[in-house]
Amino acid sequence: MPTNNYFQIRHVLHTMFIILLLTACGRGPAPDGPSATVIGDKVVTEAIEALITLHGEEHRARIERGVSQSASLWREEDGDNERFLAFCREHFIAEQDELDKTFARFEHNIMLISGYLTELRRDLNIPLHLDTGPILPVDALFGQFSPAVHMLDDMFNTKLAFVAVLNFPFSTLNERIEQGQEWSRRQWAETRLAQRFEARVPSSALQQATSAYSAADNYINSYNIHMYRVLDEAGQRLFPEGKVLISHWGLRDELKAQYAEADGLPRQRMIMRIMDRILRQEIPAAVINNPDLDWYVEANTVAPADAPASEAKAAEREQDTRYSIWKNIFLGERAVDTWTPLTPTHIARRFDRGREMTEETVEELLVSVLSSPLIADVAERIRTRLGRDLEAFDIWYPGFKARPALSEADLDNIVRRRYPTPQAFEADIPNILRKLGFNPVMAAFIADRIGVDASRGAGHAMGAGRLSDKARLRTRISPTGMDYKGYNIAMHELGHNVEQVLSFQNIDHTLLRGVPNVAFTEGFAFVFQSRDLEVLGLRGGDATAESSAVLDVLWSTYEISGVALVDMRAWRWLYDNPDATPTQFRDAVIDIAKDVWNSYYAPVFGMKDIPLLAIYSHLVKVGLYTPDYPLGHIIAFQIEQYLKGRNLATEMTRMCAVGNVTPDLWMVTAVGQPISTAPLLDAAKTALQITQ
Numbered sequence: 001m002p003t004n005n006y007f008q009i010r011h012v013l014h015t016m017f018i019i020l021l022l023t024a025c026g027r028g029p030a031p032d033g034p035s036a037t038v039i040g041d042k043v044v045t046e047a048i049e050a051l052i053t054l055h056g057e058e059h060r061a062r063i064e065r066g067v068s069q070s071a072s073l074w075r076e077e078d079g080d081n082e083r084f085l086a087f088c089r090e091h092f093i094a095e096q097d098e099l100d101k102t103f104a105r106f107e108h109n110i111m112l113i114s115g116y117l118t119e120l121r122r123d124l125n126i127p128l129h130l131d132t133g134p135i136l137p138v139d140a141l142f143g144q145f146s147p148a149v150h151m152l153d154d155m156f157n158t159k160l161a162f163v164a165v166l167n168f169p170f171s172t173l174n175e176r177i178e179q180g181q182e183w184s185r186r187q188w189a190e191t192r193l194a195q196r197f198e199a200r201v202p203s204s205a206l207q208q209a210t211s212a213y214s215a216a217d218n219y220i221n222s223y224n225i226h227m228y229r230v231l232d233e234a235g236q237r238l239f240p241e242g243k244v245l246i247s248h249w250g251l252r253d254e255l256k257a258q259y260a261e262a263d264g265l266p267r268q269r270m271i272m273r274i275m276d277r278i279l280r281q282e283i284p285a286a287v288i289n290n291p292d293l294d295w296y297v298e299a300n301t302v303a304p305a306d307a308p309a310s311e312a313k314a315a316e317r318e319q320d321t322r323y324s325i326w327k328n329i330f331l332g333e334r335a336v337d338t339w340t341p342l343t344p345t346h347i348a349r350r351f352d353r354g355r356e357m358t359e360e361t362v363e364e365l366l367v368s369v370l371s372s373p374l375i376a377d378v379a380e381r382i383r384t385r386l387g388r389d390l391e392a393f394d395i396w397y398p399g400f401k402a403r404p405a406l407s408e409a410d411l412d413n414i415v416r417r418r419y420p421t422p423q424a425f426e427a428d429i430p431n432i433l434r435k436l437g438f439n440p441v442m443a444a445f446i447a448d449r450i451g452v453d454a455s456r457g458a459g460h461a462m463g464a465g466r467l468s469d470k471a472r473l474r475t476r477i478s479p480t481g482m483d484y485k486g487y488n489i490a491m492h493e494l495g496h497n498v499e500q501v502l503s504f505q506n507i508d509h510t511l512l513r514g515v516p517n518v519a520f521t522e523g524f525a526f527v528f529q530s531r532d533l534e535v536l537g538l539r540g541g542d543a544t545a546e547s548s549a550v551l552d553v554l555w556s557t558y559e560i561s562g563v564a565l566v567d568m569r570a571w572r573w574l575y576d577n578p579d580a581t582p583t584q585f586r587d588a589v590i591d592i593a594k595d596v597w598n599s600y601y602a603p604v605f606g607m608k609d610i611p612l613l614a615i616y617s618h619l620v621k622v623g624l625y626t627p628d629y630p631l632g633h634i635i636a637f638q639i640e641q642y643l644k645g646r647n648l649a650t651e652m653t654r655m656c657a658v659g660n661v662t663p664d665l666w667m668v669t670a671v672g673q674p675i676s677t678a679p680l681l682d683a684a685k686t687a688l689q690i691t692q
């Protein structure tokens, strides 16, 4: 079965990971920037000659490379020329056995340092992330407390970073792409070690970025709409008391759920209108997260809760906070730019360094889906099934998902009985894993390394810090137990967690822990999420259901590819207009969203100038992360296709042991072909012939 149909993406990129990315970007200080090096060519030559005299001509290549790398990062505060020469003499390692031991020590200690910092940050964030009672004002401050931002400085100040840089090689993305296939595992691990120290970003710059991400996270996590307080033009309430939806996921998921209701259309249109008010920032600031005000959405007026409509008055709109928050992330990243000359923008860091795929490659993949002629055929199917013309929110049409003959309420009951608490879900993980094909030993091994917590936000998965630590699965669980939506998300997060455990605990080099980029971990998350009903014992796949699910993946990929393009263009706009006001940025994003709509959606939907794609909260809070969602679908589809007729557990275990190499190399090793949309588009073509 191909992948996630429900499309509930809950992956939160932990700030720690962003820091790790930041610390590993670029190659050396800018020649004229604040980081200009102090070691001249003459001293470099002198150091090289001295080391060759000491160790022999046969080490020339390593010596030349190591000394040049170290000199490119050496600054005045690191010491004078004599200090540099002495450092090179003392720390260049020629003898293989000592080099091996030193490498192993680095690998182990970096696992510890990164691990403790991850754990510290995670634990300080517990009051913000977990449902542990009221948040205190100091909790937000602890949320911003981030000793990890000093890690790189400390590594250079202690000269540890210089020892790594003197002895292990830097590489370019081109070299990794072109030569990586021939490298040994140890060479790959050395590459990842050296990459950590390619750029020297000062903690002040990292701190600004971290604070911006943390502020954005808090802003989004408390952006709730009290739906009972929402009134239509006739003054009617469309939603039951107590329904609180977070933007945009909660709103979007409610919109999707309303397809199952005979009278759902007015509610869907209302949600669409609310989204439009939010992204245009016309929403009254006072109704956000507020149960005490009635909101007449069309008139855009507010009144005290349950007061007569005649008391409704215009209220101050949200003053483009959404775009100000997003722009602050840009400003935080721009403070980093100066220090990463080889990846001098956040865009370059996200693509060349983070994803190790070029922006052009990713855009080509997205456009190949967006512009596929198959999309019009799928849209025609949706039109027929709905019995009406498409509306813009039908980008979230969920009807291709194979559903059991059970209502959401029945599913809620089944899941609530099974998982009344986070502990109940945690205790059932070995059982879930066995149902997915893991043998009892492996299931227990993995389950022992995953803990489950009740989250405040929508949910996320957080990898372990050290080898002795557990991955955490965070999901929203109400006092009455886990509902189906929460379970569906929990299965998604469990996919992340199992990948996190296997690609860390079960790998030859912890420096190669993880997967090539976050799209791959989304891939496994979708694989798990798509089997949620199967795990409940509720579905057996048949050919029609499978074909239908292929169309669902295509439609979901089509939807989110547009969001990703908006994200990419918005960031390009920010770099072109760094001094824009939040209001100007808002207008630009709305224009960009309309342009993307007009290019790829208007021909299919028959309506123009819809800015809906800009509603995604990830745009605001994660800084160019959304391209990973369509990549996740594409990659997950390739993995799923490969897994057909094979054992998920065996194959996933094997794939996760590949670790953090380049995306195409990983994919070739895992499924025998590079990343491509062809398998998805080919399968969709066939599916269109089978599905009605």
Ligand SMILES: [Zn+2]
Pocket (backbone or CB within 6 Å): 009, 010, 011, 012, 492, 496, 521, 522, 525
């Ligand atoms: Zn995810």
